[in-house]
Amino acid sequence: MAILRPDCACAEPLHHGARTLSSRRAFLSGSIACAGLAGLPGSGLAQDKPLAKSRRIDIHHHFMPPAYIKEEHDRLNFAHNLPPDALMAWTPERTLEQMDEAGVETAIASISTPGVWYGDVAAGRRLARMWNDYAAEQIKTWPGRFGLFAVLPLPDIEGSLKEIEYAFDVLKADGIGLLSNYDGKYPGDAAFKPVFEELNRRKAVVFFHPTLSPCCGNVIPDLPPQTEEYPFDSTRAIVSLMINGAVHRYKDIKWIFSHGGGATPMLAGRLEDNIGKNKKYAEFFPDGLLPELRKLHYDTASANSEASLAALTIMATSKQILFGSDAPFGTVQKAVKYMSERTLTPEVRQAVDRGNALRLIPRLNT
Ligand SMILES: [Zn+2]
Numbered sequence: 001m002a003i004l005r006p007d008c009a010c011a012e013p014l015h016h017g018a019r020t021l022s023s024r025r026a027f028l029s030g031s032i033a034c035a036g037l038a039g040l041p042g043s044g045l046a047q048d049k050p051l052a053k054s055r056r057i058d059i060h061h062h063f064m065p066p067a068y069i070k071e072e073h074d075r076l077n078f079a080h081n082l083p084p085d086a087l088m089a090w091t092p093e094r095t096l097e098q099m100d101e102a103g104v105e106t107a108i109a110s111i112s113t114p115g116v117w118y119g120d121v122a123a124g125r126r127l128a129r130m131w132n133d134y135a136a137e138q139i140k141t142w143p144g145r146f147g148l149f150a151v152l153p154l155p156d157i158e159g160s161l162k163e164i165e166y167a168f169d170v171l172k173a174d175g176i177g178l179l180s181n182y183d184g185k186y187p188g189d190a191a192f193k194p195v196f197e198e199l200n201r202r203k204a205v206v207f208f209h210p211t212l213s214p215c216c217g218n219v220i221p222d223l224p225p226q227t228e229e230y231p232f233d234s235t236r237a238i239v240s241l242m243i244n245g246a247v248h249r250y251k252d253i254k255w256i257f258s259h260g261g262g263a264t265p266m267l268a269g270r271l272e273d274n275i276g277k278n279k280k281y282a283e284f285f286p287d288g289l290l291p292e293l294r295k296l297h298y299d300t301a302s303a304n305s306e307a308s309l310a311a312l313t314i315m316a317t318s319k320q321i322l323f324g325s326d327a328p329f330g331t332v333q334k335a336v337k338y339m340s341e342r343t344l345t346p347e348v349r350q351a352v353d354r355g356n357a358l359r360l361i362p363r364l365n366t
Contacts, residue, residue: 054103057357057364058332059207060258060299060324061107064090065134068127075114079212080329081224090328092138096145102332104325106364108147108357109135110177112329113211113230116153117182124153128163136171147361149177149207152195155185160195168202174361175205175254180230180237184214187237188244200250205360207256210234231302234262238296243275247292248284254360255296258324260303265311268293290315297360299324300352304338318348322356 064087069076076087099107116127132150139146150167152160167173176199178187185191187208199206210230217225234257241247247255257264264271268290275281276289285292294317301324303312312321325335344352358365 054353055105056103056323056336056353057361058099058104058107058325058327058335059256059322059357060209060301061095061109061327061332062112062329063092063109063131063135063138064328065131066090068131068134071127072114072116075118079113079226081226087328092142092146095327096142098327098332099145102325102336104332104336106145106147107325107327107332108149108174108207108361109138110149110207110209111151112209113179115179115211116151117155119183121153121156121159124156125159125163128153128159129166132163132167132171132173136173144364144366147174147364149173149175149205151177154178154195155182155191157191157194161198164195164198164202164204168204174363175207175256177207177209179209179211180233181211181213186240188240188242188246190244196246196250196253200252203252203254205254205256207258208234208237209258210237210262231259231262234259235264235267238262238264238293239271239275242284242289242292243281245281245284247295256299256322256360257296258299258326259301260308260312261293261296261298261315264293265308265315268311268315294320296320297322297356300339301326301330301335304335304342306342309342318351319356319359321352322360323353 066088069087069090073087076082080086095107099105111131116131117124128151132148135146135148135150139148148167148171150163150171150173152163154160164176167176180186187196210226210233212225212229213233213236216229216232219225219229238257238261241255272289276285293315296316297320298312298316299322300309300312303309323335323339325332327335339349339352
């Protein structure tokens with residue numbers, strides 16, 4: 001695997017304050033000593049494509065630290081139905097190449113399923129710290145190009161509270177990335193209360209990513225469960241937060257749900273009838289469920305087909321929708337292409353591509 005040599009790190013032109021791979025390439029092309037990057041397969045150095053004219057922010061983007069892949073190799077491949085070693089080729093440089101070609105200025109790094117928890121408290125804490133430190137290091141190396149939704153070792157509450165403190169106070173994380181369930185417990189469960197109280201106190205951005213529920217690993221034999229089970233699990237997480245009053249209670253948390261909220265837009269009417277009009281939950285949503293669903297944010301990863309986006313844009317307002325790619329499991333280019341095929345006004349497109357993310361993460365407004 002080709003890597004940049006340390007002696008290549010030096011000042012080069014910036015694009016909107018962000019360090020781009022193409023600007024780095026321009027610098028590198030003049031230095032034989034710095035030619036290591038040319039060894040990346042498919043790097044496209046010969047044509048040296050310019051950064052597309054966009055300042056898109058990708059809110060749903062996964063990092064794959066080599067040490068994390070090595071340790072979580074089997075669980076990662078199972079969770080994503082991947083062939084062996086499919087993720088071993090991941091590097092920040094390849095990610096930046098995709099981002100430059102697709103016009104993504106900044107990607108917010110988060111962990112995907114299976115996360116860092118497999119029942120071992122010490123291992124969960126160690127893996128979370130390792131993943132967060134790696135991501136923070138990349139943010140420093142590539143100013144303006146990456147942000148961080150730090151991972152927590154949930155369901156370990158004590159370890160998670162410590163990691164929240166470290167992530168925000170030391171690493172200056174942009175938010176926290178959580179999974180839709182931990183050992184079958186959904187985020188509205190009372191067990192998670194100390195974590196959400198702290199995240200609310202910090203007015204945190206909280207990004208939810210789906211994972212497999214213990215209930216439903218092999219519902220339809222031979223069908224990889226991520227096909228339909230992951231979107232269902234995002235929906236379960238949203239419903240859990242709603243009916244336990246978490247969205248109502250933690251007013252300062254800025255909630256983001258990936259993949260358009262899973263199946264939630266399609267189920268909005270059913271949820272309104274069964275939950276929104278249920279007197280049992282009246283204190284949590286006195287005006288029904290829809291206004292509460294419009295307090296959440298949703299990314300467009302895998303929700304960018306015509307039908308999916310139509311449902312999402314009716315359930316949510318344009319202020320709640322954020323561009324997401326799900327790289328490296330989906331390519332940034334494909335996510336941009338699908339969104340470019342949708343009919344949106346220039347104002348809405350700007351809000352989805354960048355404006356809404358800036359409102360949630362103002363530090364990116366450079
Ligand atoms: Zn993802």
